[in-house]
Amino acid sequence: METTANTSDNIITRSYEEYYQVILTYITYRITHRYEAEDLTQDVFVRLLDYKQMLRPDTVKYFLFTIARNIVTDYIR
Template sequence: MNKQSSTFDGFFSECYLKYRVFIKNYIAIRICHPYEAEDLAQDVFVRLWEHRAFVNKDTVWSLLVTIARNLVTDKIRRYYKQEDFISYIYNNVEDRSRNTTEEAVQYDELEKLHHTVVENLPAKRRRIYELSFHHELSCPAIAGKLSLSPRTVECQLLLARKTVRTYLKNEFSKVG
């Protein structure tokens, strides 16, 4: 181990102890699931370690915040890029009369499973999900209609979609 590496190890430890809680809180208030903030905060410090050649005492703070902001942005982008499985199926099944009998049966089964999981959502979450899914309302529109904050709607919609996806994934993995 060389002297420069040893020096950075101590500096890195100091940074971790000094900024870990702040970075975790910074992330937690920006994402829907605060329990995921700990993992993302760890990722921030992993990236800092990976780029240790570019780190110095004067820039470490701004670098940590930049890395955290980029990880949060990436997480949010991934969420919005993941098209809701059910929405995709409903929106991309064109004329059902052109589909094979097997496809029609699978579609009906999927529709029933979707209905079952949606019915089991908590009432407010179900209402938000239905307004988004069936009426294609945006989060701000749903928030206005239900007198909720847009952030609450986003979080409830995220939870509902995750529940639906998880349920359907589990049901279809039993078949395959």
């Protein structure tokens, strides 16, 4: 049986592998600066760690896009 920490780590690892390019594309589309978009994309995954205990495979995509939207909004301000 996996511990909750291991399960959360696996969810984060899989979500990074699966959604990194999608999140990068979304952010690049919104701000059009590729290097800044790469930095902001990394920030999305770092912030995802704050929600580590709440993550489930069926909600991780929602968290990622919510975090990405908020980071882009803050960046544009």
